[in-house]
Amino acid sequence: MAHDTVTDVFEEHRPVLMGVAYRMLGRVADAEDVVQEAWLRWSGADRSEVREPRGYLVRVATRLAIDRLRQLGSRKEAYVGPWLPEPYATDFGDTVPDTAERAVLADSVSLAVLVVLESLSPLERAVFVLREAFGFPYAEIAAILDRGEPAVRQLAGRARRHVDERRPRYEVDPAERRELTERFLAAATEGDLASLMSLLAPDVRLIGDSGGLSKAPSRVIESADKVGRFLNGVARKGVTDVSFRFLELNGGIAILILSGGKPDSVFQLDVGDGRIQRVYVMRNPEKLLSLAEE
Numbered sequence: 001m002a003h004d005t006v007t008d009v010f011e012e013h014r015p016v017l018m019g020v021a022y023r024m025l026g027r028v029a030d031a032e033d034v035v036q037e038a039w040l041r042w043s044g045a046d047r048s049e050v051r052e053p054r055g056y057l058v059r060v061a062t063r064l065a066i067d068r069l070r071q072l073g074s075r076k077e078a079y080v081g082p083w084l085p086e087p088y089a090t091d092f093g094d095t096v097p098d099t100a101e102r103a104v105l106a107d108s109v110s111l112a113v114l115v116v117l118e119s120l121s122p123l124e125r126a127v128f129v130l131r132e133a134f135g136f137p138y139a140e141i142a143a144i145l146d147r148g149e150p151a152v153r154q155l156a157g158r159a160r161r162h163v164d165e166r167r168p169r170y171e172v173d174p175a176e177r178r179e180l181t182e183r184f185l186a187a188a189t190e191g192d193l194a195s196l197m198s199l200l201a202p203d204v205r206l207i208g209d210s211g212g213l214s215k216a217p218s219r220v221i222e223s224a225d226k227v228g229r230f231l232n233g234v235a236r237k238g239v240t241d242v243s244f245r246f247l248e249l250n251g252g253i254a255i256l257i258l259s260g261g262k263p264d265s266v267f268q269l270d271v272g273d274g275r276i277q278r279v280y281v282m283r284n285p286e287k288l289l290s291l292a293e294e
Helices: 003-025 028-043 053-071 099-108 111-117 122-133 138-145 149-166 174-190 193-199 224-237
Strands: 200-209 242-249 252-259 262-272 275-282
Touching (some): 053 138, 111 262, 138 149, 174 193, 174 224, 174 242, 193 200, 193 224, 200 224, 242 262
Antiparallel strands (some): 262 275
16 A cells, blocks of 8 residues: 555544544543554554454554543542543534534534543443444444443443433534523623523533633532622633634534633533523633644
């Protein structure tokens, strides 16, 4: 196989490899490391025996991600404050034209689902990602993980029950989410507490992630009154040389707040029943590096 062909084949499958690795690991840098290692193994492999490159590459990337998950097993226990996945740009563009497929991919990479996936075992997480996000048949997942198909089906059922029990039970309408996100930003920046409170569900929760490296709540804040007053206080203090950008992260609209042109924080909302159900605030500077403009 010519070098250009070797590279072209790998680049064709890079998006799915990155998608699997990120959903497994929750960090862009870790996922990129897995994809790079998969490339090294692919470029050095005896490809004459590879009948299906996509399956081979996904198998390599999945096993590498499982190994890395096991190495990082204690990261949540040692993490300062609540943990959230690193924001991940997910503008599918024309690469996923099917509306139903786009919805599945967006849901599987959402912050709410990825937080739940953190509590699964590495094998359960791999099975869930391969099956639910990318639709791999059980037999193919069994080959990827070197497990029997009955065992894989059992893992899939356990993972699905776990996710269903813990994930939010409301449907997210993209247009409604966009509208509420824009109204949320306007109310917060204008210091309009009444308007802000009107957008929040009574039992809204705010989860802030700083990793101890910047200011953010060290615990989850619950109730519309507490969340609203916290956000109003943050808005009053302000950010130096502030600017805002809307962008698509983790399958949904998000607000990137910049200070002097550099990422300061990301806000993303979960919306249901016409109200904001969850507010995610990401302020760990290490997790915002990928959002910095070149």
